[in-house]
Amino acid sequence: MAGSSDRATLRALLDTAVVPLSNLTHTVLSQAFARLGMPAVPENAGSKSVRVEQSLQQVPDTDLPGLAQRLLQQQDFPFPIRPPLRHQLEDLLWEEDAPPGIPKKARRELARALSLSELTQNHDRFLHLLDRLWVIEGPDLSFSELSALLLHGTRPATLRDLIEKHVFRNRDEGDWSTEQLFESLGAFEAGDARFARFLEGLVSADVLLDEHLQEKTARTMNDHLRAHGIELRQTGNDGGYPLFTLVSTRLHSNRRPKNIIFAAPSKPDIRFRSSVDNDIEIVGGRPGATLVYDREIPVEGLRWRDLHRWWQDTHGFNSESDAGEDLYQRLLKSLPRNSPGQRNLFTAYRTAHPFCVDDLALLPEVWLHWDPKTVKERGPEALLRSRMDFLLLLPFGQRVVLEVDGVQHYTRDHGRSPDTAKYADMVAADRDLKLRGYEVFRFGHDELKRPEDAKKLLLQFIPDLFSRFKAGP
Numbered sequence: 001m002a003g004s005s006d007r008a009t010l011r012a013l014l015d016t017a018v019v020p021l022s023n024l025t026h027t028v029l030s031q032a033f034a035r036l037g038m039p040a041v042p043e044n045a046g047s048k049s050v051r052v053e054q055s056l057q058q059v060p061d062t063d064l065p066g067l068a069q070r071l072l073q074q075q076d077f078p079f080p081i082r083p084p085l086r087h088q089l090e091d092l093l094w095e096e097d098a099p100p101g102i103p104k105k106a107r108r109e110l111a112r113a114l115s116l117s118e119l120t121q122n123h124d125r126f127l128h129l130l131d132r133l134w135v136i137e138g139p140d141l142s143f144s145e146l147s148a149l150l151l152h153g154t155r156p157a158t159l160r161d162l163i164e165k166h167v168f169r170n171r172d173e174g175d176w177s178t179e180q181l182f183e184s185l186g187a188f189e190a191g192d193a194r195f196a197r198f199l200e201g202l203v204s205a206d207v208l209l210d211e212h213l214q215e216k217t218a219r220t221m222n223d224h225l226r227a228h229g230i231e232l233r234q235t236g237n238d239g240g241y242p243l244f245t246l247v248s249t250r251l252h253s254n255r256r257p258k259n260i261i262f263a264a265p266s267k268p269d270i271r272f273r274s275s276v277d278n279d280i281e282i283v284g285g286r287p288g289a290t291l292v293y294d295r296e297i298p299v300e301g302l303r304w305r306d307l308h309r310w311w312q313d314t315h316g317f318n319s320e321s322d323a324g325e326d327l328y329q330r331l332l333k334s335l336p337r338n339s340p341g342q343r344n345l346f347t348a349y350r351t352a353h354p355f356c357v358d359d360l361a362l363l364p365e366v367w368l369h370w371d372p373k374t375v376k377e378r379g380p381e382a383l384l385r386s387r388m389d390f391l392l393l394l395p396f397g398q399r400v401v402l403e404v405d406g407v408q409h410y411t412r413d414h415g416r417s418p419d420t421a422k423y424a425d426m427v428a429a430d431r432d433l434k435l436r437g438y439e440v441f442r443f444g445h446d447e448l449k450r451p452e453d454a455k456k457l458l459l460q461f462i463p464d465l466f467s468r469f470k471a472g473p
Contacts (some may be wrong), residue, residue, distance in 0.1 A: 007061040010068060010092050013085065017071055018056055020079040022049040036070050037063075068093055083135045087194075094193030097468060100230045100248045102195050107188050110199075110224040111179040118213060119178065119202055120167055125209075127160070129201045133194060134185045136160040159184060196246040203232060205241035218244050235299055235395065245470075247396045260302075261367040262391070263334035264290035268367065291330075301471060302393040304361045334365050341404045341448035342389055348454035349462065360471060362402075366391040368433075394471040399438045406445040441465070 021032055026043045029051060033040050039058040041051040059067055068089050071081060081089075120126045130136050136159040162184065166176040182188060187195060201207060203218045218232045225231050229249050236243040261268060268290040293302075295310055304324060312323035328350075335343045342364070349362045366388045390402040405426075430440045441461075448454040465471075 006092065006096070007064060010064045010089075011056075011061070013088055013092065014059075014064060014068060014071070015056060017068075017081055017085055017089065018052055019049075021052045022047075023079075024048065026051075036074075037067060065093055065096065083137065087135060091191045091194060094197070095191055097193065097470065099191075099193040099196050100246065101228070102192050102225070102230065103228055104188050106224050106228050107182070107195060108179065110221055111182040111187075112177070113220050113224060114178040114202075114217065116167065116176065116178040116181060117171065118217065119207070120171070122207060122209060123168060125207050127163070129198075129207055130163070130185065131160075133198050133201065134159075134187075136163065136185075199232060200244055200246055203244045205238045205243075209241075211241055214242055214244070218242075233299075233396065245396075258294070260293040260363065260391075260393075262291050262293070262363045263331050263365055264367065265334055265336050265365050265387075288330075297393055297397075299395065299397075301395045301398075302361050302363075304359055307361050331364055336365075339404060339406060339445065341406070341443070341445040341454070344448045344451050344454035345390070345402065345404060345443065345458065347451065348448075348458040351455050351459070360392055360394060360466075363391045363393075364389065392471075394466075394469050396470075397437075398469050398471070400465065400469065401433060401438050401440045403440060403442045404445055404448060405442055439469075 018038075021029060024032060026048060029048055030040065030043065032038075033055055038055045041055045041058075043051070045051050045054060072086060072089060072093075074081075127136075163181070167181060170176075176184075187198060190198075199221060203214050203221070205214070208214045208217065218234075222231045225246075226249060230246060231249050232244040233247050234242045235245040235247075266289070293307070293310060295306070298306065305320075307327060308320045308324040311317070311327040312320050315323065315326070317323035317326065332343070332346065335346060346362060346364055368388055388401045389404050392400040392402070394400060430442075433440050443457075447457055
């Protein structure tokens with residue numbers, strides 16, 4: 001999450017961005033407040049500039065990114081944001097997603113390896129990408145300054161003018177190299193998030209209308225990116241063309257799960273059908289007491305639609321929707337009765353992240369470790385480190401664990417005395433999970449004790465989580 005200094009910087013930028021609102025009439029200003037989601041300030045509160053200032057002051061720090069996003073999404077209503085300010089806002093918002101770092105040396109070597117003539121085959125598409133991500137129209141002159149220059153019959157050359165000349169008109173002469181273009185754009189000094197979007201744009205169908213050229217360009221880029229733990233990976237398609245996203249290759253998640261054993265609050269009895277192929281089966285116990293998902297996990301993550309189809313195929317339902325509802329009820333039954341917080345989290349997830357087939361599935365009671373020895377031999381506390389309360393399998397193989405901590409996690413004698421040894425074991429298990437590539441988020445049981453509390457908490461947490469990991473529908 002962003003620190004207080006980032007929020008202060010964002011507020012200062014927004015203070016500049018909303019200044020032109022004071023040029024509107026009082027009535028239109030009120031409409032602009034509503035459209036931008038800013039607090040309403042009555043017309044009798046003072047001048048238009050005072051109303052704008054008071055409205056922005058009432059926006060909490062936590063809501064500033066949302067306001068910035070809404071301003072950036074506006075076209076010309078109520079005013080256009082000049083490119084330099086737009087880019088400052090974008091950089092601050094994009095960097096909150098913790099993009100992978102791309103060293104300057106890798107950027108320059110990558111640029112030297114790319115063919116500018118191949119990248120610029122489609123003039124308008126290429127310039128549209130540059131216009132979206134870089135300031136190529138500058139300099140940023142006021143209307144009066146520009147009018148004065150035009151009055152004297154001069155107009156300063158813009159970066160767009162130079163690109164038209166050195167990249168397109170003088171193409172055959174090889175006037176500019178890709179490295180020179182990147183240098184002129186400021187790409188070598190740009191933030192990681194902007195540079196990542198630039199690379200994704202260069203290999204997109206918005207710029208390259210040749211699938212083979214897209215793949216070739218991505219391979220060339222990856223030759224220089226993979227050494228730094230990042231790569232352009234195909235994550236979908238765009239109208240039949242491959243869609244590439246820049247991701248970290250240092251995630252443990254590069255290994256796709258083979259078996260997911262879940263919805264089992266008690267320890268399952270496992271037998272290998274084939275130890276060579278890692279094929280397992282659950283033996284003993286009540287049929288269906290333990291679920292095993294053994295299908296391939298898609299690159300976009302495990303979603304409810306994948307579970308629904310699996311449940312439909314294995315249980316003979318006529319419709320996917322009936323299978324989905326039956327599976328949901330089965331997952332609810334797996335939650336421990338002595339932890340209402342877990343049940344509230346699971347049901348609140350359905351509300352906080354609208355429940356549909358394209359949403360990421362929340363798996364309860366997932367067994368990470370399995371030990372052939374019994375509870376009597378290992379002790380009941382061992383189970384706490386074998387089973388995860390909830391697991392999310394996100395895009396690009398990212399794995400997120402959600403844990404609900406009751407008093408049994410850090411006390412003894414039925415909650416009467418603190419137990420530092422238990423707490424030490426818990427944090428050691430968290431470290432182990434993180435080293436294995438899992439991200440762990442813990443909730444105190446009291447946070448989720450009431451359904452309405454769980455719903456309010458997850459309505460804020462889930463969107464922030466998915467934004468952080470670039471997940472969601």
